[in-house]
Amino acid sequence: MKQNFFARLIGATICVSAAMMVGVSAQNTGNQPKWLCAHPEQAKVISSISTLYFSTQVDIGLLGCRSGDKLITCNFVLTNKSYRIQFPLKGIPFYAKLRDKFKIYHESVQFFLFDGRCQEVESIDLFPDESVLFTQSFGGETEGVTEFVIIMNGEHLVGSIER
DSSP, X not given: OOOOHHHHHHHHHHHHXXXXXXXXXXXXXXXXXHHHHHOGGGSOOSEXXXXXXXXXXXXXXXXXXXXXXXXXXXXXXXXXXXXXXXXXXXXXXXXXEEEETTSOEEEEEEEEEEOTTSOEESOEEEOTTOEEEEEEEEESOOTTOOEEEEEXXXXXXXXXXXX
């Protein structure tokens, strides 16, 4: 499993960010990040879609996004609604792009998938009604971007940048 310093940092960030998104205070995170990875179906979803992923019905929920220098990073929960699948299949996550309030598109530049222990993995087997956390980052100018739409498989997730 390849895992560089930046990937580990992003992995820790998603776990802490996701714990904060389900109402856990920053002072009281304790073991909550790993708990959330083990129970992603309990995460607080801002916007959600139901779509097909290689003929498998899945629900995708947006947990939140943060912006940095030329990067918008978003956390998601994916729930399998069909039969057993491997995600991502053949290394292909969702084709996604972000459209900001200035009508500028940001292409996906990074994808991280996390197992139930908040460890970055290349793929994971999901049985029906199982969920998993993932992070997708979009490149491009982020200054002034506060609202956006993420387009995945023709469906739209609406969100805003957390400061």
